[in-house]
Amino acid sequence: MTDASNVCSNPDCRVAQLGTCHLDHDPVDSCPHYGSREAADLDPGEIEELSAPVERTMDGIELRSNKVIPESGITNFRNRVRAKTIVLAGEQKTGKTTLLAALYGMFCKGPVGEFEFVSSQTLYSFAERKHLALFDPERSVPVTPRTSRGDDVNFFHIKMKAGDNLSEIVISDRSGEAFEDARLDTALVAKLSELALADRVCFLLDAARLTKKETRPGYSRIFKQAIRSLLDNDAVPKSAVLEVLVTKFDRVSDGQDGLNPLQDLEQYEQELRDEFGASGYEFEIHRICVDFH
Structure with missing residues (x-):
């Protein structure tokens, strides 16, 4: 009964x-x-919440979520793990999340340069972004979901080795709209908390927008303004290495109507070196494109 x-x-x-x-x-x-x-x-089932991943234990073994490290957990993580912090700074659609997915994809195939993959405490989130980039086979170019404006900054972790030397990095992932808002209202720069932790700051430059006749004038000005908003407000540590990552380099079309996109890109890269060099800043500039195949 x-x-x-x-x-x-x-x-x-x-x-x-x-x-x-x-x-x-x-x-x-x-x-x-x-x-x-x-x-x-009754257990209501799995409900996705915007909260920090909980670490659980089973039979005395600590289990990690393998999802992104939230802003609330990065200080504790850095206290436990000796890792360099890389900040990806760029406005929306410059390729920050795609770059993270591509980095994971390259390590899936083998060593990247002199570095071999050892482990990651954010492996699930890396794999998720790689999967979403490849989900639709009909796309002509890879596309990853944009980080939402409402999301706080999160961090990805990679442990690598070069020969016998081990090294670890954490890479920030924040909505591009947050950087755009900070450019328009410098009072918001202080909210970009990851910059204070940065050992290396990478400004993402969209080569496709820069080399199009229709978008070049406005975008070339906006990109410099975005960098100035961070440097002039002392948001970047003096010890941080500064880089410009030229993304979507594979989308730079051949010159038409007398235009030479590669020459325009080279000229703009030199402008960045000269203009910011006069203020005491030096940039390392790298051109990159994403290949998921």
Whole structure:
């Protein structure tokens, strides 16, 4: 017989003793009180929440979520792990998340330069972004979901080795809109908390936008302004290495109508060196493109 004490919220219920509902509900489970306590005790299932991943233990073994490290957990992580912090700074659609997915994809195939993959405490999130980049086989170019404006900064972790030397890095991932807002309102620069942790800051320059006749004038000015908003407000540590990563280099089209996109790109790279060099800043500049195949 059913134990009504576990399934009925009515304290006067005697279905466990009598086998019938004293309120004359037939069948028993048609009673509005019947089953309500059980339903309240049920596990509601997995609900995705915007909270820090919880580390659990099983049989004395610590289990990690392998998802991104949230802003609330990065200080504790850096206290436990000797890692260099790389900040990816760029406005929306410059390729920050795609770059992270591509880096993971390259390590899946083998060494990247002199570095071999050892481990990652954010492996799930790396694999998720790689999967989403490849999800639609009909796309002509890889596309990854944009980091939402509402999301806080998160961090990815990689442990590598070059020969016998081990090294670890954490890489920031923040919405491009946050950097755009900080460029327009420098009072928001202080909210980009990852910059204070940076050992290396990588400014992402969209080569496709820079070399198009329609977008070049505005974008070339905006990119410099974005860098100035961070440097002039002392958001970047003096010890940090500064880089410009020229993304979407594979989308730079051949020159037409007398235009030479590669020459324009080289000229702009030199402008960055000269203009910011006059203020005491030096940039390392690298051209990159993503290949998921």
